[in-house]
Amino acid sequence: MTSGNKVQSVAGALEQRILAAQWVPGNRLPAQEQLMAEFGVARTTLREALGLLQSRGVLRTKHGSGSYVNNLFEASFLPPLNQLSMTDPQAQVSVLEMRQVLEGEAAYYACQRASDTELAAIDDEYQRMLARADSLPVLERAKADLTFHMLIAEASHNLWVVSLSQLLYSKMFNTIFAALSGGMLEQAGNMGVVEKQHHDIYAAILKRDANGAKQAAQIHAWHTALMRQQLRQNSEG
Numbered sequence: 244m245t246s247g248n249k250v251q252s253v254a255g256a257l258e259q260r261i262l263a264a265q266w267v268p269g270n271r272l273p274a275q276e277q278l279m280a281e282f283g284v285a286r287t288t289l290r291e292a293l294g295l296l297q298s299r300g301v302l303r304t305k306h307g308s309g310s311y312v313n314n315l316f317e318a319s320f321l322p323p324l325n326q327l328s329m330t331d332p333q334a335q336v337s338v339l340e341m342r343q344v345l346e347g348e349a350a351y352y353a354c355q356r357a358s359d360t361e362l363a364a365i366d367d368e369y370q371r372m373l374a375r376a377d378s379l380p381v382l383e384r385a386k387a388d389l390t391f392h393m394l395i396a397e398a399s400h401n402l403w404v405v406s407l408s409q410l411l412y413s414k415m416f417n418t419i420f421a422a423l424s425g426g427m428l429e430q431a432g433n434m435g436v437v438e439k440q441h442h443d444i445y446a447a448i449l450k451r452d453a454n455g456a457k458q459a460a461q462i463h464a465w466h467t468a469l470m471r472q473q474l475r476q477n478s479e480g
Contacts, residue, residue, distance in 0.1 A: 249284055250288055250291045250292050250295060251292075251295075252282075253278075253282050253284055253288060253289060254293075254295045254296055257272070257278075257296060258296060261301060261402065262402055263400055263402070264399070264401060264402045264405050265400070267397050268312050268317075268405060268406055269311065269312065269314070269409070270311065270312050271310065272293075272309060272310045274309070275290075275309075293310050296310075297310070300315065300318075301313060301315070314406050314409055314410065315402075315406055316406045316407060317406075317410060320410060338411070339464065339467050340464075341407075341411065342411065342464040342467065343461050343464035343465055345396070345404060345407055345408050346392060346395070346396075346408075346461070346463065346464050347457045347458075347460045347464070348401070348404055348457070349392075349395050349396040349398075349399045349401075349404050349408060349460070350395055350399075350447070350448060350456035350457050350459065350460035351399075351453045351456060352399035352400065352401050352453075353365075353395050353396075353398035353399045353448055353456070354447070354448055354451040354452060354456050355451070355453055356398065357398035357399075357400075357448070357451075358398075361397070362398070365394050365395060365445065365448060365449070366445075368390055368394055369441070369445045372388055372391055372441065375387060376438065385416075389416065391441065391445075392408070392412065393408060393409070393412055395444070395448065396408035436466060437463070437466070440459065440462060440463035440466060441463070443455075443459035443463075444456060444459045444460050447459050
């Protein structure tokens with residue numbers, strides 16, 4: 244195999260792992276020495292392969308740190324979104340409806356594809372959610388609970404689901420929380436319903452019940468959108 248073919252082969256193998264979300268956006272690739280040994284190539288070949296993926300926008304390199312997977316949607320989606328008024332009620336409802344799609348699919352595929360280690364991480368994070376239930380203000384608790392949803396998305400091993408979920412959770416959190424502000428989460432019974440929904444998602448995923456997990460996640464996101472609609476009706480009334 245020629246040097247150029249080796250570069251293409253290594254770049255293709257790395258790209259396949261990224262497409263399968265073995266490494267999700269934001270992850271650092273293993274050290275060059277490890278990749279060199281795995282693929283049986285020289286450092287020059289590996290660096291050319293990494294450079295090829297960097298030129299395509301798949302990777303970025305941090306000097307002295309390594310190569311990291313890019314979120315392939317961020318550059319295309321965020322600039323136009325930043326020009327929109329996300330305080331508009333319709334924009335907020337759209338974001339909440341998108342959650343229903345993403346979280347349902349994430350939960351479904353996590354049941355099918357998550358490793359035992361990933362299920363253990365979801366289990367650990369759920370237990371932390373329970374432990375902090377009465378110790379954090381609603382805003383801080385909502386921020387912390389996003390880790391639970393992000394772990395599920397990453398366990399889906401679907402690059403598109405992971406990428407869009409990252410943008411939704413990290414970039415659109417303020418929109419999501421603003422849609423629920425005004426006391427809806429604090430009203431009697433609402434937080435208890437959310438806690439029950441989290442448990443239903445968690446229990447279905449640990450049993451690898453894909454259909455049950457998808458339904459539970461969609462119900463959770465639907466309930467969030469419903470609370471927003473109730474808030475809007477109350478404010479207009």
